[in-house]
Amino acid sequence: SQPSLIISYKLNNTLEFYSYTVSADFTFAPYGPYWKFMKKLCMTQLLGGQTLNKLLPIRSEEIKRFTKLMSKRAESEEPIEIGKELTKLTNNIIT
Structure with missing residues (x-):
């Protein structure tokens, strides 16, 4: 039916937008060395104790x-x- 096609189209476009323009680097990256490195970086630099205390x-x-x-x-x-x-x-x- 039409509504499901529209929803599917919008969802696909949204995912495509985020995966290619907004956060292609990490959020939608396949699990592997790059993903592990980015997770470690986020955990130490963004969510580390020192940063959390500063904020x-x-x-x-x-x-x-x-x-x-x-x-x-x-x-x-x-x-x-x-x-x-x-x-x-x-x-x-x-x-």
Whole structure:
């Protein structure tokens, strides 16, 4: 049927885009020496203890911002898109 073709087409294009332009180097790389090297690099340089400690103030600030926002919205009984806010929190911590 048509809808499944459209979904399949979009999925294939998305995967192709990511595999060739965004993260061809690592995310979709076949498991092997290059993949192992990149994983080790990510674990030591990006997720190592020293880096995580340096970024602790940023994570703390973002968590404070998030909890303040949640409290403010709860007090005013304002609706909130929790998924959207969690995505924003995650992106602010990562970038």
